[in-house]
Structure formats: structure tokens, C-alpha cells
Amino acid sequence: MHNDIISPAYFGYLHLPSIWVDEAIESDHFRNASSEKVFEFVHSCTLNCGITVKARRDGFFLFDTHEWEPAAATLISQCNSNNGTKHRDVSSSTELAEQRSHVRAQLINAFQLCVHKARREILGIQTSLGPEVGAEDVTYFYSDAIPHKLNFHSESSPYQCFLAATHEQFFKREPKAIERRGTLTIEALVYAYSVLEKTISNNYNASLRVVELIVRSIHRYSQNSMAESLIQSWTACELMLNYLWELYLNSKKGPAGTYERMNRGRIKKLTGRDFSVSSVTELLELSGQLDFDLMKNLHEVRTNRNAWLHSLKEITPQICGLSIKNATTLFKLVSDISFHTSLTRTLPSTGGVRADLYPRRTM
Numbered sequence: 001m002h003n004d005i006i007s008p009a010y011f012g013y014l015h016l017p018s019i020w021v022d023e024a025i026e027s028d029h030f031r032n033a034s035s036e037k038v039f040e041f042v043h044s045c046t047l048n049c050g051i052t053v054k055a056r057r058d059g060f061f062l063f064d065t066h067e068w069e070p071a072a073a074t075l076i077s078q079c080n081s082n083n084g085t086k087h088r089d090v091s092s093s094t095e096l097a098e099q100r101s102h103v104r105a106q107l108i109n110a111f112q113l114c115v116h117k118a119r120r121e122i123l124g125i126q127t128s129l130g131p132e133v134g135a136e137d138v139t140y141f142y143s144d145a146i147p148h149k150l151n152f153h154s155e156s157s158p159y160q161c162f163l164a165a166t167h168e169q170f171f172k173r174e175p176k177a178i179e180r181r182g183t184l185t186i187e188a189l190v191y192a193y194s195v196l197e198k199t200i201s202n203n204y205n206a207s208l209r210v211v212e213l214i215v216r217s218i219h220r221y222s223q224n225s226m227a228e229s230l231i232q233s234w235t236a237c238e239l240m241l242n243y244l245w246e247l248y249l250n251s252k253k254g255p256a257g258t259y260e261r262m263n264r265g266r267i268k269k270l271t272g273r274d275f276s277v278s279s280v281t282e283l284l285e286l287s288g289q290l291d292f293d294l295m296k297n298l299h300e301v302r303t304n305r306n307a308w309l310h311s312l313k314e315i316t317p318q319i320c321g322l323s324i325k326n327a328t329t330l331f332k333l334v335s336d337i338s339f340h341t342s343l344t345r346t347l348p349s350t351g352g353v354r355a356d357l358y359p360r361r362t363m
Contacts, residue, residue: 007097009073010141012062013108014150014163015115016130018170019059020183031173039148043186047197051107054144055189058170063107064144071103098135105135106208109215111196113339115184118192120340125182128344131159132212132219195337204243204334210236214327214339221324222345226315227308233323234305237298238277240330244289245280246271278302290333297326317345 022042025033041062043055050067065071074097112130119125137159139150149171152164170177184192199207213236220229249270253262269275278299285295301323307313321343332338 005076007074007076007100008140008142009065009071010062010144010146011065011104011138012060012141012146013112013133013137013139014152014167015059015061015112015184016163016166017127018166018177018181020178020181021055021057021059021189022184022186023057024181024183025057025178027175027178030175030178035148043189045190045193047193047200049197049200051200053111053193055184059184060150061108061111062141062144062146063104065104065107071100071107074100101135101138103208104138105133106212107200108133108138110199110208110211111192113211113215113341114192114195114199115189116341117195117339118188119182119184120342122188122191123185126342127182128222128342129215129218132216133159198337199335202335202337204240206239206243207331207335207337210239210327210331211339213239214324214331214341217320217324217327218341218343221317221320221343224317224345226317226320229320230301230305230308230315230323233320233327234301236327237301237323237330240327240334241277241280241284241298242271243334244284244330248284248287248289294326294329297322301326 025038030038038057040057041054042057044052046052050065051071052064052067054062054064056062063071066073074093076093076097109132112133116127116129119127134157137157139152150167152167153160166177199211204210213232217229217232217236220226220232249262249267253260255261281290281295281298281302284290285292290298301319304313304315304319305323308315324341324343328339328341
């Protein structure tokens with residue numbers, strides 16, 4: 001029996017914090033504006049890598065990655081063998097579809113950071129970064145002709161619940177749906193596309209993965225989940241330190257007299273488990289690949305990370321912020337792209353009551 005399905009390459013996300021794209025509709029006209037104007041696609045761009053992005057006025061972005069292999073559409077065969085077990089090609093196609101779904105989420109998260117950068121550098125607007133988008137949060141479509149009203153799976157996650165409520169409020173033209181709603185100009189949008197293009201096409205192949213780790217770290221910081229934030233940003237730092245170390249070792253290849261300077265055994269020794277990231281960081285600074293302050297900051301974060309890992313020592317917001325800064329500094333080194341993040345967090349409630357009403361005054 002054949003019931004093949006397709007994992008689509010038409011997908012998108014609704015940008016948070018809420019924004020207008022190109023031109024805002026003023027509150028006086030919002031209620032009676034035509035749906036064609038409110039939900040109009042105001043800009044479309046195809047990147048050199050083959051990705052097409054369409055921007056809707058209400059802040060929804062539609063991606064078409066059919067021409068970009070890492071996130072292309074995937075045929076998932078449902079053909080079963082005679083004994084009821086799945087064929088090997090069914091499992092492999094499912095794994096490929098899942099892999100590509102994660103890449104689509106990485107692409108969206110990278111684009112969010114690019115928009116954040118564009119609003120800061122082109123418009124001079126400092127805003128908080130929106131929540132990360134997981135593979136389960138991506139909204140899929142059959143084609144690029146999408147409905148005005150979007151169907152978010154409000155039962156699947158708090159993020160989806162918030163999206164559904166936000167979109168419903170906007171769709172019903174409630175005035176509070178456009179309160180404090182920013183505007184992303186076409187100039188800023190085009191700049192965001194250029195940063196995304198550079199993120200995808202630069203020589204550091206793990207750029208999307210690293211940028212997603214940075215986005216996740218920033219989001220965890222905003223939620224006061226400092227340990228989780230630190231793990232994400234430190235993982236990004238380790239990936240980039242190992243990449244810089246690999247580049248340095250490759251630059252030293254060549255003959256040394258009658259011997260190969262960097263033979264297989266030597267490379268294995270210098271990249272093995274016994275050669276710690278602490279040693280790598282020290283040697284990268286001594287060789288001029290890192291500056292001294294960055295090396296010192298990396299060591300401070302690593303010490304705190306190890307203390308949390310082995311004895312659950314509290315991770316402070318200051319250490320978390322430093323780790324995110326280290327990650328963005330290293331990303332600038334490996335990709336020549338700078339991301340300056342605005343770190344904000346919701347302060348936990350102290351449950352304060354008037355002292356004169358509190359019966360136990362002895363503290």
C-alpha cells in the first residue's frame with residue numbers, strides 16, 4: 001500500500017515582538033482597512049543560495065527552500081514490506097525529513113537575529129529578541145498562496161498558544177493588537193536578507209547551528225534560566241574554538257626537513273580528548289588568533305561552567321551575559337559577522353507585601 005507524503009519546503013513564522021513590515025497601518029484606519037492591504041505581501045527576495053523569502057505586512061515571513069538542498073522538500077515513502085516492517089528507504093527518508101525540519105528552524109532563528117541586527121543598525125531601535133522557534137513550531141503550507149488567517153497549533157506549546165492568541169487578536173482587528181507595534185522598513189529588511197545570506201554562505205559551515213545556539217542562549221537568559229543559557233552559549237564557543245584550532249593546525253601543514261610537519265599522529269594528539277579546550281584557548285591566544293581579554297573571559301566562563309557542572313554552583317546573569325558576548329565575539333572571528341545582542345530578562349517576582357502588615361518582623 002502506498003500513501004506517500006511530502007515534508008514541504010513552504011514554511012514560515014510570525015515575527016515576535018509584533019511588527020509591521022514596510023508601512024504601518026495607523027490605528028484610525030486599522031479597523032476598516034481591507035484584508036488585502038493588511039495581509040499583503042510587501043516584499044520578496046531570492047537569495048543567491050536559492051532561498052526565497054516573502055514578507056507580509058503583518059510580520060509573517062514565508063520561506064521557500066525548494067532550491068536549497070539542506071531544507072528542500074522531502075518525499076517520505078509509506079510503502080510497507082510484506083511482513084509489516086518498514087523498508088530501509090522509508091526510515092532514511094523520514095530521518096532526512098526530520099533533519100531538514102531542524103534546519104528550517106535554524107534558518108528562522110538565524111533570520112530573527114538578522115532582523116534584530118537590522119533594526120538596531122539601520123533603524124537605531126533596541127528591542128528584545130523574540131522567542132526561539134523549534135522544529136515543532138514551524139508553520140507549513142502546501143504552496144506559497146497562504147491564507148490570511150493562519151492556523152497555529154495552540155495546544156502544542158506555550159509559544160504556539162501565544163502566537164495563536166496574538167494572531168487572533170490581530171485578525172479580529174482589536175486595537176490593542178497594534179499597540180507598541182514597531183515597523184521594519186524595506187531598507188532594514190533588505191539589510192537583514194544580506195546578513196542572512198552571509199550567515200549561510202560564509203566559510204564556516206556550522207554558522208546556522210552556532211547562531212541558533214546563540215539565539216537559544218539569549219532566550220534562556222530572558223527567562224532567567226541561567227544554567228541552560230550558559231550551556232548553549234558555551235557549546236557555541238567550544239565549536240568555534242575547535243574550528244579556529246583546526247584552521248591553525250592546517251596552516252602549519254607542510255614539510256619540516258625530510259618529515260611531514262603535521263602528520264596524522266601529531267594531528268590526532270593535538271585534537272584528541274587529552275588536549276582540552278583550556279589548552280586550545282591558551283595556544284590560540286599565544287599564536288595571535290585570540291586577543292588576551294577574550295581568552296581571559298573564556299576562562300572565566302569555563303570555570304563557572306565547570307563549577308555548575310560538578311557542584312551546581314549558581315550561575316549569575318553576569319556570567320551568562322559574558323558567555324553570550326564571548327560567543328558573538330568568536331562568531332565575528334569565524335564569519336566576519338557581528339551580532340550585538342540586547343539582553344533583557346523578566347525579573348522574578350519577590351512576592352512583596354507591606355512590612356507593617358507582615359506579622360513576623362524578625363528577619
